[in-house]
Amino acid sequence: MSTLVTVETVTYRPQKIRWVAGGLAAGVVVLFTAISFGLSGSTGFENSGQFERGDQTAMIGLGILIALGILAFCRPRVIADAESIHIRNVVGGYDLPWSVVRAVRFDRNSPWAQLELHDDEQVSIHALQAADKDYAVEGVRALRALHQASVSA
Numbered sequence: 001m002s003t004l005v006t007v008e009t010v011t012y013r014p015q016k017i018r019w020v021a022g023g024l025a026a027g028v029v030v031l032f033t034a035i036s037f038g039l040s041g042s043t044g045f046e047n048s049g050q051f052e053r054g055d056q057t058a059m060i061g062l063g064i065l066i067a068l069g070i071l072a073f074c075r076p077r078v079i080a081d082a083e084s085i086h087i088r089n090v091v092g093g094y095d096l097p098w099s100v101v102r103a104v105r106f107d108r109n110s111p112w113a114q115l116e117l118h119d120d121e122q123v124s125i126h127a128l129q130a131a132d133k134d135y136a137v138e139g140v141r142a143l144r145a146l147h148q149a150s151v152s153a
Contacts, residue, residue, distance in 0.1 A: 008082065088127075101118070
């Protein structure tokens with residue numbers, strides 16, 4: 001008789017920041033594109049030259065680069081299973097086994113959840129943000145359950 005063991009894997013990404021960053025990025029691209037169409041004729045300074053097609057293209061490109069920087073705030077993700085937790089923040093990430101984690105915390109005035117490690121370090125989990133309210137609480141509860149199950153095993 002075989003027993004099927006299901007390994008629960010949870011994945012969380014921030015919710016509200018994705019909407020805000022997406023809208024803001026689109027707005028920046030539209031704004032810089034509109035400004036680029038206004039770049040024509042003289043620069044307004046004596047003997048300083050004319051705006052060219054390349055200046056317009058560069059302005060649109062600058063808007064796209066700024067938008068990509070804004071969209072970096074959509075990058076955070078946390079993936080956890082019974083053995084480990086994988087955290088990807090705006091900059092950098094962590095792959096940690098549950099054995100090095102002391103607790104999953106989400107303090108009252110904290111902007112996001114944190115892992116408290118056994119060596120008294122803390123690792124931020126930007127994917128579970130206070131702005132997401134119930135979604136973040138659900139995520140923290142799921143991570144705590146996985147952590148507790150790994151400690152009990």
